[in-house]
Each structure stands twice: as C-alpha cells, then as structure tokens.
Amino acid sequence: MPLRLRGKVFETLTALVANHGRLLRKEELLRMVWPDSIVEENNLDHSISHLRKALGDTGQYIETVPRQGYRFIAAVRESGQRHDPAARADALPEVPPQEIRFFDAHDGVRIAYSTAGNGPPLVKAANWLNHLDFEWKSPIWRHWISELTRRHTLIRYDERGNGLSDWNIQDFSFEAWVRDFDQLIDTLQLKRFALLGISQGGAVAVSHAVRHPERVSRMILYGAYSRGWALRNSPDEVERRNALLTLVRLGWGKDNPAFRQLWTSLFIPDAPSEQMDWFNELQRVSTSPENAVQLLSAASRINVVDLLPKVQCPTLVLHCSGDAAIPVSEGRLMAARIPGARFVELPSRNHLVMAHERAWEIFTREVAGFLQEDAAQHTGGSVGRAARSGRKQG
Amino acid sequence: MRHNTLVRYDQRGSGLSDWNVEDFSFERTVRDFEELVDAAGLDQFAILGACQGAAVATAYAVKHPERVTRLIFTGAFANGWPAPGDTVRELYNALLTLTRLGWGRDNPAFRQLWSTLFRPDADSVEMDWLNELQRVTTSPENAVRMMSEFPNIKIVDLLPKIACPTLVMHSRDDAAIPVREGRMIAARIPGARFVELPSRCHMVSPGDEAWGVFVREFSRFLSWADLEEERALRVTAG
Numbered sequence: 001m002p003l004r005l006r007g008k009v010f011e012t013l014t015a016l017v018a019n020h021g022r023l024l025r026k027e028e029l030l031r032m033v034w035p036d037s038i039v040e041e042n043n044l045d046h047s048i049s050h051l052r053k054a055l056g057d058t059g060q061y062i063e064t065v066p067r068q069g070y071r072f073i074a075a076v077r078e079s080g081q082r083h084d085p086a087a088r089a090d091a092l093p094e095v096p097p098q099e100i101r102f103f104d105a106h107d108g109v110r111i112a113y114s115t116a117g118n119g120p121p122l123v124k125a126a127n128w129l130n131h132l133d134f135e136w137k138s139p140i141w142r143h144w145i146s147e148l149t150r151r152h153t154l155i156r157y158d159e160r161g162n163g164l165s166d167w168n169i170q171d172f173s174f175e176a177w178v179r180d181f182d183q184l185i186d187t188l189q190l191k192r193f194a195l196l197g198i199s200q201g202g203a204v205a206v207s208h209a210v211r212h213p214e215r216v217s218r219m220i221l222y223g224a225y226s227r228g229w230a231l232r233n234s235p236d237e238v239e240r241r242n243a244l245l246t247l248v249r250l251g252w253g254k255d256n257p258a259f260r261q262l263w264t265s266l267f268i269p270d271a272p273s274e275q276m277d278w279f280n281e282l283q284r285v286s287t288s289p290e291n292a293v294q295l296l297s298a299a300s301r302i303n304v305v306d307l308l309p310k311v312q313c314p315t316l317v318l319h320c321s322g323d324a325a326i327p328v329s330e331g332r333l334m335a336a337r338i339p340g341a342r343f344v345e346l347p348s349r350n351h352l353v354m355a356h357e358r359a360w361e362i363f364t365r366e367v368a369g370f371l372q373e374d375a376a377q378h379t380g381g382s383v384g385r386a387a388r389s390g391r392k393q394g
Numbered sequence: 395m396r397h398n399t400l401v402r403y404d405q406r407g408s409g410l411s412d413w414n415v416e417d418f419s420f421e422r423t424v425r426d427f428e429e430l431v432d433a434a435g436l437d438q439f440a441i442l443g444a445c446q447g448a449a450v451a452t453a454y455a456v457k458h459p460e461r462v463t464r465l466i467f468t469g470a471f472a473n474g475w476p477a478p479g480d481t482v483r484e485l486y487n488a489l490l491t492l493t494r495l496g497w498g499r500d501n502p503a504f505r506q507l508w509s510t511l512f513r514p515d516a517d518s519v520e521m522d523w524l525n526e527l528q529r530v531t532t533s534p535e536n537a538v539r540m541m542s543e544f545p546n547i548k549i550v551d552l553l554p555k556i557a558c559p560t561l562v563m564h565s566r567d568d569a570a571i572p573v574r575e576g577r578m579i580a581a582r583i584p585g586a587r588f589v590e591l592p593s594r595c596h597m598v599s600p601g602d603e604a605w606g607v608f609v610r611e612f613s614r615f616l617s618w619a620d621l622e623e624e625r626a627l628r629v630t631a632g
Binding site for chain 1: 484485487488489491492495497501503504506507509510517518519
C-alpha cells in the first residue's frame with residue numbers, strides 16, 4: 001500500500017532502507033538527510049517517530065540502538081521501478097541558476113548578493129530572514145524566485161547579519177540597511193530598475209526611490225510597512241512584540257523548534273507542515289538569536305511615513321488581508337500616501353503567500369501586468385524618443 | 395493505583411469544575427481541598443501532590459496532621475513559581491503576556507511552548523495531545539489567573555511542620571522547576587526522603603525511562619509490596 005510521507009521523513013526512510021541491516025549512527029543519518037545544513041538531533045527523532053507512526057512500526061521495521069542510532073531490520077525487496085530521489089524536486093517550480101557575489105559595505109561588513117535570470121533588472125530589497133542559498137531550494141521562496149525571474153534579471157541580497165552576509169556586525173540600523181542598498185546598486189552599476197520591497201524591505205525601497213527617482217522605474221510593495229510596530233500607536237502590539245522578542249532571545253537558537261514554530265505560525269499560519277518545517281529551519285540558518293533581536297528591534301523603529309508622498313514612480317501595493325505579521329492596515333496606509341499607488345488586497349492569512357494559494361494567482365497576475373507596462377515603456381524608450389513622441393498618446 | 399482508591403479533582407476554573415470563577419487564590423484552593431475531603435467522606439489518606447498540588451498538600455497536612463498518613467511530592471515548588479531570580483522567569487513572563495493578549499488562541503504553536511517547557515521529551519503525538527489538553531482544560535483568561543497566582547505560592551515555612559512520612563521526587567533536569575527546589579523541600583521536611591528522577595520532564599509518564607523509577611519508589615513508599623503480601627496471606631488463609 002502506498003504511503004504519503006513528508007520530505008525529510010521520506011528521506012530518512014530512504015537512507016535507512018538503502019542501508020538495511022546496518023546500524024546507522026545518528027550523525028550519519030543527520031548528514032544523509034540534511035546534507036546542506038546542521039540540524040539538531042531532535043529533528044531526526046521527530047522524523048523517526050513520524051515514520052514509525054506511518055509504518056505502524058512496533059519494532060518490526062526500525063530498531064533503535066539506544067544512544068547510537070537506528071537500523072532497518074525488515075526484509076527489503078527492490079521493485080522494478082526505480083525512483084530518482086531528486087524527482088521530488090521536480091514538483092517545485094523551475095528556477096534559473098543564480099550567481100552569488102559579495103561587496104564590502106561602507107563599514108567593512110560583507111554583503112552577499114545574487115543575480116539570476118535574464119531581462120531588465122528587478123531588485124528586491126532584503127527582508128527579514130533572508131538566506132540566498134537556502135531560499136533557492138525552499139518551497140517558501142522558490143515559486144517567488146521562479147515567477148520573478150521569468151522576464152527579469154532578479155537581484156537579491158542578504159541583509160547584514162543574515163544568511164550569507166556577515167553575521168558579526170555592530171551596526172543594525174535602518175540607515176545602514178539603506179546605505180547597503182545604495183551600495184548594491186552602485187556595485188551593479190544599475191541605471192534604471194524595477195524595485196520590489198517585501199516586509200521591512202518596503203521601507204528601504206521607498207527610501208531609495210525617493211532619493212533616486214531617476215533610477216527607479218516602478219515599485220512593488222508587498223506585505224510592507226512604513227512605520228515599525230513601536231510607532232503604530234498600539235500598546236497591546238508593543239507588549240506582544242516585546243514578549244515575542246524575549247522568546248526569540250531566550251529560545252530561538254536552542255535545539256527546541258517550538259520557539260521557532262511560534263514565529264512560523266505568525267508568518268505562515270496556513271502553510272502545509274513541510275513548508276512550516278522549512279520556515280522553522282530558515283530561521284535557524286539565516287541568523288543568530290542575538291542578531292534576530294537586533295534586527296527586529298531596528299525594524300520596530302522604522303519610519304518612512306513622511307517619504308511616502310514623495311514617491312514619483314508608479315507603485316503597486318499588495319497585502320494579504322489576514323496577515324498576522326504586518327497588519328493589512330499598514331499596506332493600505334502606504335497605498336493611500338503614495339501618489340497614484342494602486343492597492344491590491346490578497347485573500348490570505350499568510351505573510352508570505354504560498355504557491356498553492358489563490359492569492360498567489362492574483363499576485364502573479366497583478367505583478368506580471370504591472371511589470372509588463374514597464375517593459376512596454378522601456379522598449380519605447382530604447383526604440384527612440386522620436387517614435388514615441390510622434391504618437392498622440394504616450 | 396493498583397492498591398489504592400484514587401481520588402482526583404479538577405482545580406477550580408478548569409476541566410469539569412466551574413470555569414466562571416472569581417477567587418483563584420492559593421488559600422481558596424486549600425479550602426477546596428478541605429471541602430473535597432469532607433465531601434468524599436475521607437478519614438485518613440495519603441496525598442500525591444504534583445507541582446502546585448504539593449503546596450496545597452503541604453498546607454492541608456500541616457493543618458490536619460491526624461488525617462494525612464503520607465505525602466508524595468513530584469515536581470514541587472515551595473517558594474513561588476518561578477522563584478525570585480529563577481532563569482525561567484523571563485520566559486514565564488513572556489508566555490503569560492502572550493496568553494493574556496490571546497495571541498495564538500486558535501494556533502497550537504504558542505501552547506506548544508508550554509508543552510515543551512514541561513515535557514521536552516514528548517514525541518509529536520504526545521505534544522499534539524498536550525497542546526490540545528491546554529485548549530480544552532481551561533480558557534486563556536483562567537490560565538492567566540491561575541498562573542499569576544503561582545509566584546505567590548510560598549509555603550517554605552510550613553515544610554518543617556509536616557509530621558507524616560514524605561517522599562519528594564524531582565526530575566534531575568526539570569526545565570520548569572529546577573531540581574534544587576525539590577532538594578530544598580526534602581531538606582526542610584523532617585525525615586523526608588528525596589529521589590532524583592533521571593529525566594528532563596517536569597512530569598514523567600509511562601514510556602519515559604524515569605517512569606520505572608517513579609513507580610518503584612512510589613509503590614515502595616505506599617508499601618504496595620506489604621499489601622500484596624498481606625493479600626496473598628489473606629487469600630491463603632481464606
């Protein structure tokens with residue numbers, strides 16, 4: 001009878017069966033199932049316990065060798081069909097290869113950035129919890145990357161203190177984030193580009209767009225905000241956020257995923273459990289508990305409300321109606337203050353929309369349409385001013 | 395309870411007892427216990443006190459020494475929980491704030507933090523069950539009011555007045571209530587015996603390595619072996 005198993009649970013089974021009869025030490029198994037990252041032992045214990053439940057194992061399949069590891073003891077028969085273990089990855093949308101490079105920020109902090117795809121540049125301002133490499137393989141981000149590289153060269157970077165950028169840093173301020181962004185654009189020598197700001201990246205995007213209107217052709221703000229939670233006039237929210245900060249500081253890095261799960265449920269409450277596991281893990285690999293607290297505190301004080309009326313480029317603001325991480329009212333505020341901005345509310349409770357959601361269909365349609373307009377103008381520009389000015393309407 | 399009649403009750407504000415409650419004070423819960431004893435028509439009995447239940451048992455035993463034959467404590471605290479200066483205090487405050495603000499009411503992630511604090515070694519099935527248990531046993535408002543009373547439960551001064559044989563068990567790596575608390579309690583109760591359980595869990599349960607130790611010590615203390623022998627003799631005599 002076929003069994004449905006989640007990714008890591010399936011991989012645990014594959015590893016055990018491939019080595020049936022042999023004792024697999026826990027370290028070996030951890031390396032086999034999580035080759036790209038260092039994870040705690042209890043992830044493995046969880047996988048084994050799920051596997052046992054799924055198999056109805058009462059000791060006939062998997063033997064526990066106390067304090068050492070596990071051994072698959074049932075008879076194994078190879079069937080005619082061979083399944084490529086990588087076949088599962090086919091279920092994820094295709095993405096082009098990315099190239100990761102680094103630049104040194106003004107204060108010597110090393111920032112990692114990535115380019116992928118072909119076409120006019122689309123730059124994504126860093127958001128909370130980025131990891132260039134981990135995201136590439138993750139079902140949380142892969143559909144985003146796939147979609148955004150379809151007609152554009154997508155440029156991403158890991159915020160200072162995050163992912164592949166330096167973790168050991170002094171300056172966590174919003175001003176430093178903005179400077180890092182400016183420097184990225186200088187490094188890439190971009191003259192004109194479309195800009196995407198997600199979450200706290202929205203404020204960085206706004207700041208750049210206002211200071212460099214000649215560079216930014218259009219701007220997409222998603223799940224974004226112009227003022228941090230400390231400035232939203234909600235004492236309850238401040239108290240709640242401070243409690244969450246304490247939990248991050250106390251428990252995030254511990255070998256106890258319950259602490260990280262809390263954050264995951266705040267961000268993607270309606271995600272399938274595999275996506276939740278990925279997000280739990282993303283938190284652990286993308287930054288340290290100390291950095292997480294610093295980054296969250298800096299984000300709480302963001303204030304670009306006064307810059308919003310100065311944005312000159314066409315702007316599309318999208319926000320999920322039930323977003324528990326950033327209230328939709330913050331998205332509406334941005335759209336209301338940016339001259340001519342268009343607002344699209346997405347039907348989801350997730351802060352990051354998942355590939356299977358209807359909200360994702362709407363997002364891709366809206367964003368593709370919005371960027372298409374840019375492409376049309378872009379082509380017009382490059383074909384020549386004379387041709388365009390010859391028309392009655394531009 | 396192979397050889398005893400077990401009497402349990404749901405604390406006011408939880409389970410099958412009334413949820414709509416004004417008074418959550420420690421004094422009130424001790425009076426509830428006294429009333430339970432009367433209602434059940436009990437004469438003499440042993441008390442098992444787990445966590446804050448140990449403080450209730452202590453207060454009762456000191457007030458009614460003639461009634462209490464034996465005390466068994468597990469995961470007890472005597473100087474409030476979390477005790478002043480306890481490292482878990484920050485975590486406790488943060489969790490209480492989130493409970494109070496009702497965050498994650500329909501979301502188990504937040505309840506799971508309590509679950510892992512009390513039973514870090516639970517497997518995923520048990521975790522789900524513990525998360526659900528919290529949801530069904532009481533409301534967030536009652537949980538906050540009950541938990542807010544815990545730091546005020548101070549019975550250190552009563553410990554030397556306990557007159558019956560007492561067994562104090564505590565998990566060696568209890569993350570919620572440090573084992574030194576159990577040791578302190580045992581040291582202050584005249585003649586009390588202390589057993590350290592090899593566990594990280596605040597409460598041990600069947601399936602834990604420490605459960606065997608718990609049952610062995612528990613049954614020995616309540617003289618189950620003697621009772622079994624006695625019964626065997628009676629059967630032989632009969």
